[in-house]
Every structure is written in structure tokens, then in C-alpha cells.
Amino acid sequence: MFYREAGDYKTTYQDDNQTFPIKFDRYRYYFVLVVAFALIPFMLNDYWVNAIFMPFLIYSIAAIGLNILVGYCGQVSLGTGGFMAVGAYACYKFMTGIDIWLGGVQYALPPINIFFSVLLAGGVTAFVGVLFGLPSLRIKGFYLAVATLAAQFFLVWLFNKWEWAYNYSASGQINAPERFVFGVPVTGPNTEAWATYLFCLVFLTIVAVLARNLTRGSSGRKWMAIRDMDIAAEIIGVNPLKAKLTAFAVSSFFIGISGALFFSVYLGAVEVGEAFGINKSFLVLFMVIIGGLGSIFGSFAGAAFLVLLPVLLKNVLVSGLGWPTDLAAHFEFLIVGALIIGFLIAEPHGLAQLWRVAKEKLRLWPFPH
């Protein structure tokens, strides 16, 4: 009944190649957009935004970014936390105005609008990502995964020690000053729930559309060829240097944006070791794996799953059963671990695969024969 191609006639090539070729799919996509942009902002309160929507939106961006690298290009990375830190600190420098000391004289750029700060922060992260992606040309598989840990540890250490990066503040933290978009504050202490939500949502939409189209196009096909077998891809004319480095660049660009939003809009103040430690890297990787490697929808699903799970567990265990919080926290670890293992055993291709199966079933429902 749903997702049926029958009766959905296409008369131009353009129609045939659109992002959602099935009519039902397309309408569902518009529906989701309308609900997300026009309906949810009116029903939000602070708790919902801070506990659920904001982490979901920001982690979705990070998961899409990592999915491009791991799921589409097959380069396992454990440096996500470090790249998010680059995004956060770059965003901080741009939004407070970059200062350069040359021969004892300080030259300072004026502060840049927060929207463009976030984009520029993504650009800086892309550059750093390419730098750390260079070894991927020689190192493969697990060796690369471990090598990206070098980025994670080095970058976190760097932002701890490099005083210029946090404007010589005594605490070593970075604090987001108040910044406006169209006169509405989106960072700082006086933000409203709907404004921060919409600000993140705009970025997520841009990132998702970009990612979807990149992976459908020639660059995406090159990434997938490299993922499936790099030597064979090289023989049929895919340049591995270009393919791998563009994957690193695009992936880091998205991850940088998510790091910038995570710091400026969501947390407001960040201490690098705490916010962007190795656990962040694993968390985002879990999202990608549980959601489904090589699927944009999977990135959303994985992010939603891992953002909602702790909230749910906390509500059940602490509020419901009245357990002490530390016990609930241990239990959370245990359950997350068990769920990941269970998921990998039951469906190694993640939530996206479940969704695909469900779609197949829905096509024929209610008359499967």
C-alpha cells in the first residue's frame, strides 16, 4: 500500500533521478520538514530542547559526518571527539574575533556572525581532517582506526595547552558570548528554546541535504568503490588520494559544524577534555553503527536511539524505581553495552536495515500475495 512505484509515472530524466523517486516517500519527507520547522518550535519547552532535541540534532550532524567517512568510504575513525573540539574552538575564535600577534602588534578581525562562524569552523575542521587523513593512504583498517586516536589525543591536549585558542582565560574554558541571528539571541544565557532549536535544525537540514546528494553523486560512488575494495577501485580509475581525502574533508566539515554547535548553542561553556574526550568519539561511532553504516537515515536513527536511551533509563530507574543515581549510571553502562552487542548479533546492518525491511513489507501490505 505504501512505497509503491506503480502508478507513479515519470516523464523526464530529472523526475527519475530525484532524491525521493517514490511519491509517498517524497510527501513523507515534506511532511517531516513541515512538522520539524513549523510545528515543533511552538510546542517546545526548555527541558525538551536541552534533554532531547538539541543533543539529537547536533549528534545527527556528527553522525552523518562520521557515516560518510566510515559507512561510505570505509575509513574507520576514532578521532571524532578531537575534530569536534577543533570545530568548537575555531567557532569560538571566529565569534570573538581572531587576533594575530605580528612583531608585538596585535591585529584583530572583527567578530563574525555566529552563522558564518559555525560554517567557517567547519572549514577549519575540514582542513585539520585532511591533515590527519593523509596517513590513510598508507595505513588501513584497524591500524588506521588506532592512528586516528592520535588525532583525538593530540587535539585535546593541544586545546588544553594552547592559551591563544581559549583567549588566555584563566580557567582554560571557553564561554560562548551572546550572539544574534536576525536580532534573536541563539547563544549565551538569554536564549529561547525555539530559537536554538531552529538554529540547529537549519544546519542539520543543510548537512543532510548536502550529504544525501553527495553520496548519490559521483563522489559518493567513488567513496563506495574505495570502501568495497580500494585496489579494484584504483584500477577502474578512482583516484584513491582524492577520494579518501575528500571523504575526510567532507566528514570533518560536518563534524566541525556539530562541534561548533555543541559548544556555542548547546553547552555554552566547554572544557575540552570533558566535552570532547574519547567517549564522544565512541558515542558517535556507536550511533553510526547502530543506525546503519552507509545510510543517512541510519545516522538520524542511531543518534535518536542513543540520545533517548539514557533519558529513558534515567526516568525509569531513578524516577520510577527510586534507585540512587550512581547505581542507575552503572546500570546504564551495562544496558548500553548489552544493547550494542544484542543489536550487532540481531542486525549488524543497523536500524536502517530494519527500516528497509519494514518498507519492503509495507509495499505489499495488506495483501502480501
Place this chain on the structure above:
Amino acid sequence: MSEQLVYAMEVFLNGLMAGVLYALVALGFVLIYKASGIFNYAQGVMALFAAATLVGIMKGQVPFSHLINAVFDTDIHHFGWHLPALAGILLAAAFMVLLAWMVQKFVFRHLVGQEPIILFMATIGLAYFLEGFSDLMWGSEIKKLDVGLPQGMNTWIDEATFKIFDYGFFIDNLDIVATIIAAILVFALVLFSQYTKEGRAMRAVADDHQAALSVGINLNFVWVMVWSLAGFVALVAGIMWGTKSGVQFSLSLIALKALPVLMLGGFTSIPGAIVGGLIIGVGEKLFEFAIGPMVGGATENWFAYVLALIFLVFRPQGLFGEKIIERV
């Protein structure tokens, strides 16, 4: 002899000792990777779990006491016995074997034939699970572990070096003991894998699963055995690190320290793990000593990784790893 050089020598020796401990953790990784192709991220948490179990058994803690107290509103915590160290170690080792069997039965038996990345993710899941399990079972507070290993400065070395250099080296007794135990362990493992029937089966499985299966080797048994061995190595590493700095969460992070060691030495080589451990141990201590003060210190967190990364660019399979041959 200049003072700086003497200090550097002391740092060098200490680095060597730290390297042995890294190698000990790396050894557990190599064992499992060789036999089953699983890159076991949970090795560090296994060390934590083993050490916590050892402390719990020796002190006679009631397992899950916090959980039981929270659910049934009781107040129990200890059985009220104190076991000697040796009995505790034996029981903890037995417990690690049980854990190995469960891991094999409930997790990896269902994942045979999956891609390596999926297996790797499963071990990260296992690490999370074990961490929560360990905290629930024995509590998450920092525990003191004392199995009677000597600790503190070695006075003999101090005096001997004082006579030669006019400056006494500070070498911890525990590090010396750890070095000796690690050497014995490696020697025993090599003997085991070369000269026993089970060891031969293990090497056969490492070589080719299907060929091993076809000549009648019980894959399940070999895998349980390998995980038990890795559990035992984790126990030894847990005892060493636990005695040194207390049994606590940070113990599980030694796995992260062992990763560059593995990269440097190659994932498939036991001697590689040892040599890699020594290079990393010495390298990071000397770097911190020489360059650290110039860049604000705490370089130990990343130096090992960057060293391994640069090294890998020139030799992608590590020092002793099997040469990677790729075919289309």
C-alpha cells in the same frame, strides 16, 4: 658525566619498566587477535574487572551488594572473611575463565563470519557492559589492592648508582617485580604455544579457521581457551597496575596505552608487543623529559600515538607484523 645525562638514564630505566607493563596489556590483545581476528577493545576493562574481582574475593565482599541494598532495602556488604592472596588469585582466574566461556557463548559464537569492524564494535559494547557490570558487582570506589608484592624505592639500586654517578636512581621495587613476572609470562606463553597440543591447535586456528576445523580442531574450545588466556593476562596486568595506583576506573584506560604499542609491534606478533612496549615506554618518558617542559608537559597522552602514526607511514604492518599482501 653531566647531570642531565644521568637524569636521562634514570628516565630511560623507568621508561623501560613502564614499557614492560604496557607490553603486558598488549599481550592480551595479540593473543585474541591472532587466534580469532578479533581486536579486543575490552582488554583494559577486563584487567579492571579482574582486579576488582580479586579485591572483592579477598575482602569477602558480597557481590551486587549495592544493588541488593537498593532494591530490598537491606544493609549487607561483607561475608566477613579474608582470603590469602594466592587463593584469591586462583579464584579470580577461575572467574576469568568463566567470563571467557560466557563471552564466547553469548557474544562471539553468534558473530562468527562477521566483518572485523562489527566484531570490534562488539568488543566495545562488551567493554561498556563489563564496566557497568564490574561497578554494579563490586562498587565503583577506588579499592586498594595488596597481594604482598614489594613496593617502594629499591635501596640497593639507589646505593649502587649513588656510588657510580653520585646520584641515586629511583626505581620502584614493584616495577622490577612486574618486569620479572612479565618476562616469565611471555616465556610461558611461548612455550605453551610451541610445545603443547592446545598451543598447536591455537596456532592452527590463527593460521586458517576452516583448515583447522577440517582437521578436527574444536574451534569453540580454542576460542574459549584464548579468551581465558587473555583473561589471565588481564588479571596479571590488573594486579600490577592495581597495586601501583589502586583499582579504579582509570585502570581500564591502559587499553588505550596498549594500542600504540600494538601498532608499533604489529597486531600479530608476541615479540612485537614486547619490543613495541619498550620503545613506547622509553620514548614517551624521554620525550616528556626532554621536550615536555618546552610545550607545557603532559605529552605522554599523545606522544605514543603520534610516534606510532609516523612509524606506520613508513612500515604499515608494524615492526614484526605479517606483511600485508593485497590481491584483487
